[in-house]
Amino acid sequence: MTAPHQTLPLNPSTTQDSIPCWSILGAGSLGSLWAGYLSLSGYAVQLLVRRLALSDQTRSITPYQGERLSYPAQVSDIQSCADRSIQQLIVATKAPDALPALNAIRPKLADQATIVLLQNGMGAQQTIAAQFEQYAVLAACITDGAYLENSQHVIHAGKGLTRIGGLNQKGQAVEQQIAEQLQKTALQVELSQPIEQVLWNKLAINIAINGLTAVHQCLNGALAEPDKNQQVLQLCLETEKVMRALGLTVPEQGLFALANQVIAGTAANRSSMLQDTQKGQPTEIEFINGYLLRQAQHLGIDVPYNAALTAEVLQRFHQAR
Template identity: 40%
Template sequence: MYWHILGAGAIGCLWAAQLCQAGHPVSLILRNPSRLDSFDGQLTLEHDGQCRSFQLAGCLADSCGPIDRLLLTTKAYDVVEALHGVAHQLRPGAQIVLLHNGMGPQQQVPELYPAQQVWSATSTDGAWLREPFHVVWAGRGETRIGRFDAPGEAQLPDGLDGLELQLLADPAIELSLWRKLAINCAINPLTALHGCRNGELLSTPQIHRQMQQVCAEIEQLCQQRQLKLFPDGVLAAAEQVARGTAANYSSMLQDRRNGRRTEIDYITGYLLDSARQLGLALPENERLFKQFNSKKTNR
């Protein structure tokens, strides 16, 4: 089954390699002609010290051909515009899978493209690019996928049941996305603003107190929305993730250090928008969000 992948970062390349390995033809939709010129049709997957190479097609958005199955792995702020760029190629009933941090596009895309099937996904796989089109699968996790436009259905998009990735059909994908959002809100902004590794959220008392305040506010919002995210609460879950990834730098910190736009609008920003709809104030999260804007780290 033919898949198009829009977003040739680490996760996009990981999925491209996995689909190729499972025997599916794949096209990478690349962002500009120079990026396409640099692609020789070969993708390398490195895992446990072993490398495998796969041949696949590359194309631009305006010449990628009819699309029946599309995986978007761009940054959250690029999703809608990127999808608009290939909209004329989407066949009616095309399957679209959104795999990115944060929330917002998951709600927008089904409204913008009601004729398509829209899935959302959240993943704990670890991957990074050694160089363009050479992806290192650094940590095996799981990916939960569910129909956002038809909640309650427990199924995967076509052709994904034979992948080496651990994929789970999730009939309650919105709840899973909220779990990921809560963890990201608790970890990413603080590490980005303090310039620290994940583990320092626990070992530095002042930062840990901020983390506790952030999580307490998330709990307030979850209670208002009648969301039960974690058995022992958001703080315990966030601390567990920070402990398990203690040596890591968050993606938001890496984006900030490299002068790239962050996804703060789709992480803390989405949380605050949800709170405002309920008339709820989250002062610590608001303060962190404003600190990003004042430093112009996400614009």
């Protein structure tokens, strides 16, 4: 039985006219999660979608271990947004869509706009930081889990941590006040610098797990089986080589040991890449193992396991597109 809808009163301390407005590009799982929590904390939220549907204006969220709540959010298509009106933008698309989505919305950004990127993997963030250098660009590394029950209702299934930091100087200048805004929500948010190292730490684990779960069509836990675990080891060794060459810190216990801890701790999980392949959607492989491969090529380091895995995922799951 569905729990009755409730609506939280807006927080009186955050309802003055000066309250910042958040625009969220992409109303998928994470975009809806952040829209729900920001809106319930009293922020004005505008969700920007590609195609507007009538049902879009009624939105709800099931907070982590909580009851279903309705939240107010204005849902608009990108075209109807006024030029130079967006002050604070969260980009909540998948990694391959982030740059095209931002390019489409560029005329709508105010001169001093702040852009917060939520993408998994790496590569999209760096390209955007370079191409949108006149704006404050921040990246977030997120371990929460969320999914859409239907297009209007999001479930916060796994409580995690959001680490956030500026990617460019303008981003670093505002990171403290952006983190403080986000800390007023029910999300757990920490300011973390250097954010590149934080993104790499998550990337390294995703490199070891996500692509393999897609090619083997298996849950995370199956990667503990000896034949698959040997592949995890090779991916980890290659990743460590590249991280060291880039001057990054490698986990003290070694990446392979850490990856195995994550595999054991998330044994029943279906990775996002496995889910994407099962839904027939493009994966983020180019921004995970593919990103490592490009870095390795640049450094002249051979990473045959990552090269083969990237090629196999592209060939098996992207070819028909």
